[in-house]
Amino acid sequence: MSQTLDIVFAALADPTRRRILSMLLEDDMAVTDVAEPFEMSLAAISKHLVVLTNAGLISQEKRGRVKWCKLEPDALRDASVWMQGFGQFEPVNLDAFERFLERELADDAERDIK
Incomplete structure (x- = not known):
């Protein structure tokens, strides 16, 4: 584990x-839709997607000519259980995790503007 x-x-x-x-x-x-908001090449995004896929956080499926990405939320279960072992963390709530990610992204975007 x-x-x-x-x-x-x-x-x-x-x-x-x-x-x-x-x-x-x-x-x-x-x-291609995943790559759209980023200022980097499709090849760079593809490398990030490979890392996420290898971690089991997403899956990728080819539908016709288009490759689709899907979130695999159960992949965070082991990490959540590990963090709970410290007694300082609540179980991972995906809604709360989404809010956390949105705040982080807003902070990152704000730093990029400065």
Whole structure:
């Protein structure tokens, strides 16, 4: 389980990947739609998606010519259980997690403006 947690936390450490997860909370998205709000190449976004996929946080499926991304919220279960072991954390509530991600993204965007 330790190696799995390392992979999940490493994936969550990057603000771009957290923003992607936040976007996928709304609905499944095509890779090109995921890439649209970012000022980076499609290849760079694809690398982030590979990290999220390897961590089990998202899945990708090809539908016709389009590759779709889907959030896999159960992937956070082990991380949540691990954090609860410290007695300082509540169980991960996906609604609260979404609000946290939105705040982080707003803070990141605000710092980028300055």
